[in-house]
Amino acid sequence: MFAFAVRRITQAIIVMLVIGLLGFSIKQKIGDPVRDIVGVSVSVAERDALREKLGLNDPFLTQYVRFIKNAVHGDLGMSFFFKRPTLEVILSKAPATLELVFASSLIIILLSIPLGIYTAINPRNLPSRIIMGGSIVGVSIPVFLTAIILIYIFAVELHWLPSYGRGETVNIWGWESGFLTLDGLRHLLLPSIALSSIMLPLFIRLIRSEMMETLETEYVKFAWAKGLSRWRIWFLHAFKNTLLPVITVGGVQLGILIAYTILTETVFQWQGMGFMFLEAVERSDTSLLVAYIIVVGALFVVVNTIVDIIYGLVNPTVRITGRK
Amino acid sequence: MGHLLEVKDLEVKFALRMGDLTAINGVSFTLDRGERLGLVGESGAGKSVTGFAIINLISKPGYISGGTVIFDGRDLTGLTGEGMRHIRGNLISMIFQDPMMTLNPVLTIGTQMVETLQAHMNISRKAAEKIALEKLRMVQIPSPEKRLQQYPHEFSGGMRQRIVVAIALLADPALIIADEPTTALDVTIQAEIMELLLELCESEGTGLILITHDLAVVSQVTQKIAVMYAGKVVEAGLTEDIIDNPLHPYTQGLIKALPDGRNPGTRLNQIPGVMPSLIDIPPGCSFHPRCTIRGDICRYESPVLREIPGYRNMAACHMLGLKKEPTEKDRAE
């Protein structure tokens, strides 16, 4: 397990270096750090002096190494618009996005597991057909459309739920949380449903197909022959084996969810990283864009590494090979 | 007391899109307490389906369409979910062919043994583990205490099949159905496992239905044999009678196809032709296209399993017991 974890973490670092290279190249091509620091109203000579001082005339590789070194120390450059370090800007927006992603993941996990298992056990009955039919409709509607439909029904027509913003938040140790107030939770509901709508059908289908395959195996048949109860066979024998592939694919998909927050946050005016990203695009705030890419990349890598390690914990084969 | 198991006119069909496919077409046999029966026949004859039908565990499109399975005086085909669950693994156990696939890869051996006991009796994990250890010792697993914590992939194929045998024995069943329990194993290990199974069935007084296409194995293990062909029993009788004096031309073919221990290296005699698939079973006797003694009646009338005058075996063949008995010598000419 330890060796396995070390290997996974090494891979994660390599991926981060590549993401860093990508971000740095974007910055080299279209960014202008001088503008980020002093703005546009400074003479050409002064700018050239500053360029030299900042090391912007050094070779590419030297600058890349410097970029990575700074990044490791938490310095991802200055935001032109906010006049603050980009990492600081992003971190102030991160709680909103992470809470949204967390709530969506929760909805996805809590719904897809029972629905996936149910439709696998009863592949042909009417409820299963409705669930599977609904899931096709679900994947084919884009997130922003789902969001608009939800807003129209629950906010505009029924007035049940608010349609934008995060509502009342509580600050605990610098984390702006909407989880702790009723108003915050009410605001969270529609965006998280909209965000989960794209992945939920995918997860139901994934769990269903993996579960159906597992139900056909010899060891499940043997479990029946041992006279175990159906619940134990479905939820322990079959589902535990279904989990392995679901964790692998599911981990990646939950990471991709972060990308969809850009759309969801924009529609719901949700003050998170995704909303910030679109604003940064409009303002050509290159440093902030690059910092966003790196932070989201890091998040993605961290999620995947954790998922892989959980996989190792569920799968005894991985645990043993790691022990050697 | 009646028979331990009496299978009568058992019929199993598979509901397929093109219509129902009859896989088992009127199979009957009996088994007494502690008795061992060999179910032999070519691949596709319906041996496994028969075995699963006894514990009402035919997989999906399949269903029991007729007949009865009387076990200990009760008809199992009429049992509902919970009643049947209490038979499986408790009174009747099964052993599958491939031990690499039979055990759940993500659960420890201990869990897979304890749950079997707990499914049938109110027993603590500790007490269940004690029984599990005892059974693991019976199948000669070394240091069983340590083994309980391990996962299936930490065992070799032979060891896994020993564990499966131990699981089958856990609740002291009256009957074990072993579906080709050694076919997936190394040749050297096959005999070991077979011997172990035989010993344990003898010492525990457990009945055994041994499904195999290896006549040599059944001749050493079982007291009775039922020969299956295309979903029917074509010959049944005591093991020595079937082996030494087979009546049905199909059984004779099977015996002739056995490698000859006395003259190794001689060519094996295969029965010409192949068993028909279930979709196009010929009318009449399903064996007649391959039969060397067929008569006209075989083409349109299906023979029933009956006593043959002058013999102890039962056989399903029109041409047996006629005035002129076709003998080995006749056919050689």
Ligand SMILES: Nc1ncnc2c1ncn2[C@@H]1O[C@H](COP(=O)(O)OP(=O)(O)OP(=O)(O)O)[C@@H](O)[C@H]1O
């Ligand atoms: N799920 C299924 N769907 C359709 N037909 C099936 C199914 N399972 C079994 N059958 C049919 O039942 C027949 C008997 O199969 P069975 O597995 O009992 O054969 P067998 O005698 O055990 O052969 P083998 O020696 O290969 O194990 C086969 O010819 C097959 O066509």
Ligand SMILES: [Mg+2]
């Ligand atoms: Mg079989």
